[in-house]
Amino acid sequence: MAGARFVSELSRRHFMAWALGAGAAVALGGCVESSTRREPKGSTVTLTFWNGFTGGDGEYIKKLVEDFNKATPGIQVKMNIYVWADFFQKVPGAVISGQAPDVCVMHVDDIPTNAARSILVPIDDLAQELGLKASDYTSQEVWQGGLYQGRRYGIPFDMHPLGMFYNKAVLRRAGLDPEKPPRTGDEYMAALEQLKGKGIPGHWMSPFPFTGTFQFETLLWQFGGELFDPEVTRATFDSDAGVRALTWMVDLVKKGYSPANVGQDADVIALQNGENAFNWNGIWQINALDEVPQLEWGVAPIPRIGTQDAVWGNSHQFVLLRQRSPSKERLAAARTFIQWMSQRSVEWLASGKIPVLKSVAESPEFKAMKAQVQFARQAPYIRFPPAVAGIADALAMVDKAVNQAVLGKASPADALKSAAAQATQVVRDNHEKYGD
Structure with missing residues (x-):
């Protein structure tokens, strides 16, 4: 799905x-x-x-x-x-x-x-x-x-909304409690480190909107950032909060907690196949996972990686x-x-x-x-995204930044700066086009 x-x-x-x-x-x-x-x-x-x-x-x-x-x-x-x-x-x-x-x-x-x-x-x-x-x-x-x-x-x-699916058998194999999924950033990184020690890349980072962009937006809000200014005349996702969020994602790849070049849906397929422990994905995956024979899985809220609770939906x-x-x-x-x-x-x-x-x-x-x-x-x-006309076109620039950074084609700061400039132009054009 x-x-x-x-x-x-x-x-x-x-x-x-x-x-x-x-x-x-x-x-x-x-x-x-x-x-x-x-x-x-x-x-x-x-x-x-x-x-x-x-x-x-x-x-x-x-x-x-x-x-x-x-x-x-x-x-x-x-x-x-x-x-x-x-x-x-x-x-x-x-x-x-x-x-x-x-x-x-x-x-x-x-x-x-x-x-x-x-x-x-x-x-x-x-x-x-x-x-x-x-x-x-x-x-x-x-x-x-x-x-x-x-x-x-x-x-x-x-x-x-987005949530955190986890493979109980994989957690058990790494010596982690399958009934106590991580809730904080420290707990999450400790679990990824323990999984890595067992040769398991615990969080396969997607460079695609489903669900890489949704993970970035979640983390941006958790770190106190916003996608745009209050009047939606300027993109602000290249803020310090945005750089911290995207850097956290890229570091999962750099530090071996995720393989590079994860394909679309490869992250959730890896979870089903016992190659992955955690998958941040949409609630729409519930019934698909239920249909996988003998899969032991659970779900929990997205951990608080930043300073406050927030999740894309x-x-x-x-x-x-x-x-x-x-x-x-x-x-x-x-x-x-x-x-x-x-x-x-x-x-x-x-x-x-x-x-x-x-x-x-x-x-x-x-x-x-x-x-x-x-x-x-x-x-x-x-x-949710801002309620302004044409917002989808501006959000496509976020997709671009996440893709470039996670695939290693640009640094998080450079990818966000370029994308934010383009998104700002889009929302300004939209204000003229739609009269917001």
Whole structure:
């Protein structure tokens, strides 16, 4: 699943500037009409629902939609699942042509760009009708993640953060306690040193966004740094905190705690094969590891390497697309669907997610999910990208810096300095393009 997500993330970052450019914005400006289409009374309302759940979570979303259709004969949902790159290519065209789906799911870092281009419509009224408020959520970051320029465009469905998977058999082989994974930087380095003494490179450092970039961002925040200044007019990830974070990563390779030139997904494959002890990866790996025969594995929060707790994460959120002919009945049906799905999010969490609602996080059903519960311990300090349009293009510069430094093509300081200069130019161009 991580490999698919890697391709999707890169595709999203490079696609948004093209698909949602000035031409699309001009076309969208004339596609909204004030007329309201009415469905015949007593008829079944059919909703279209698009998402990018092509991985293992696809079967879970299909089951939820099937259950909804059985429970609500007056509302039937027709779902289309696309790989994320195709999803973002189809959405603007669907809106322009007047064939937009009724409900979609997007990541928090996709919402600002689509909102700025009028692909999405504000849903403050919908959130209010559903009685949603910040205090209901396990993380203020996830609640704020659905906002753009003070308006709500997304309703949180889940969070999916980074966590630390570990191979219990490998730890046992190195004389480490498989039931006490390291929690601090000192404990982590001591464990890596002990593993190295047994000939085991304990942490295979990925030079790719999945999950090298996510590890860098986690460490940057742990060391007290930020990706950008508060107004997102200047990249600041080349700060002392950024250099410390990336140097820590590069030193894992230099000091023999990680092999060089780790391929995409080679880190998690090594964990499965008993060649690796620790793997910082996304919660989406839970079900994949469960399917590996005789693998003894555990999961814990990312250790605090820096001075404070922080971890990279993202969130799927429900959004509504701009319709050429809005329908009150379809909007009401969409509200019912979103509310129904949110209330049954425990079933969705089994796909490899953590809850956004406190009521779900405190439920016996969720507490029985041992792996997800470990990830959820990080909920109070999960961090998301800044909510500004075009941010994915600027974050692509972070990917570049991590790749160059981990592969030994540039020093951490030089790689970050060059990437930050480019990212600063990107965000300044975006402010002009999107009017943030």
